[in-house]
Amino acid sequence: MHHQKALKQLIEGNRRFAAMKQKHPHQTHAHRQELVEGQHPFAAILSCSDSRVPSEIVFDQGLGDLFIVRTAGHTIDDLVIASLEYAVFVLKVSLIMVVGHEQCGAVTAVLTGQELPGHLPALAHHLNPALESIDTQADHAIETAIKINSCYTARTLINHSEVLRQATEADQLRIVPAYYDLKTGVIELLA
Numbered sequence: 190m191h192h193q194k195a196l197k198q199l200i201e202g203n204r205r206f207a208a209m210k211q212k213h214p215h216q217t218h219a220h221r222q223e224l225v226e227g228q229h230p231f232a233a234i235l236s237c238s239d240s241r242v243p244s245e246i247v248f249d250q251g252l253g254d255l256f257i258v259r260t261a262g263h264t265i266d267d268l269v270i271a272s273l274e275y276a277v278f279v280l281k282v283s284l285i286m287v288v289g290h291e292q293c294g295a296v297t298a299v300l301t302g303q304e305l306p307g308h309l310p311a312l313a314h315h316l317n318p319a320l321e322s323i324d325t326q327a328d329h330a331i332e333t334a335i336k337i338n339s340c341y342t343a344r345t346l347i348n349h350s351e352v353l354r355q356a357t358e359a360d361q362l363r364i365v366p367a368y369y370d371l372k373t374g375v376i377e378l379l380a
């Protein structure tokens with residue numbers, strides 16, 4: 190599926206969800222059986238792990254529709270990139286949407302400089318380059334930071350992956366950063 194059509198399908202699903210007019214597609218017994226043969230997801234989602242942004246629900250999709258990678262703050266490392274390369278190179282997905290969201294705890298924690306135990310500083314390490322330019326005193330600083338982080342992740346995917354870059358240059362792939370509003374349920378495209 191061309192990325193233009195994939196994007197349209199995602200946005201239409203999200204608007205159904207936001208309006209509480211879901212179709213709940215591809216969730217029948219018959220469809221589950223069809224998928225045993227193989228998967229052909231039409232888009233990949235790289236989202237924050239936040240429990241309020243479950244991809245199939247907010248895009249009103251079903252089984253076999255979306256290839257999904259989720260980490261706190263949609264931070265990326267080699268394994269995340271490899272998973273997305275699999276979606277593009279093997280499954281021929283033409284669209285990756287990076288989904289940041291309102292009130293992201295990961296971004297907020299880094300922005301406010303909280304002391305974090307265990308492996309959590311790794312999150313800050315990955316998020317920091319995106320957040321360096323933020324004026325934390327400005328109005329809507331956190332919302333701005335979350336949006337900048339989403340765009341940063343989309344850019345970094347291209348910069349760190351030969352597979353994704355080549356697919357993008359050949360117009361076989363589009364990577365689009367987005368922002369999810371918790372109150373309205375609406376996905377806003379950032380590029």
Ligand SMILES: [Zn+2]
Binds near residue numbers: 261262290293295
């Ligand atoms: Zn989050």
